[in-house]
Amino acid sequence: MKTMVRLTDTISFRARRAVMAAAVMLVLLPVGAAQATETPLAGAISADLAGVVAQGMTVTMDQARVMRLPANVSTLVIGNPLIADASVQRGGLMVLTGKSVGSTNLIALDGRGEPLLTIQIRVRVQHDSVVQVYRGVDRETYSCSPTCERTIAVGDSKAFFETALGNARTRDGAASAGGVAAPR
Secondary structure, three states: OOOOOOOOOOOOOOHHHHHHHHHHHHOOOOOHHHOOOOOOOOOOOOOHHHHHHOOOEEEOOOOOEEEEOOOOEEEEEEOOOEEEEEOOOOEEEEEEEEEEEEEEEEEEEHHHHHHHEEEEEEEEEOOOOOEEEOOOEEEEEEEEEOOOOEEEOOOOOOHHHHHHHHHHHHHHHHHHHHHOOOOO
């Protein structure tokens, strides 16, 4: 899968220079170096960023990834916010969270709204310790590590999903308030 960075007349000279530098570094990467399915953590060098632009980035559903983007990135745009969410911190530090299985794109913009780079984002299913129970057509999802607890997954039956969501909100509210909440 290829991701193209399109240069237009509206992109500033600085943005063009940054994109060209990333493209040059991609050419200089050793064979196979840009084929990793996981992205380097914060502090990644520019060659790693060039590899991510070329190959895309994979994140596990309900997990977060941290990556350093160019420091002049001020806005991140996600094509489908139901699949992934991203935020940019000071100095170009990006936090990407997988929300549901699928594929979307991420566009990084500078302070003037000009595109700096585009990254293909793939969110994969969480394989470890997730059990799905079918009761007729109704589905329930549990995270079993080490004991099984209700978890929220797209596709679960409405009653199960709402109960699990209510429990998570109650637990989050109790943690935020510093109190203890009774389970639902």
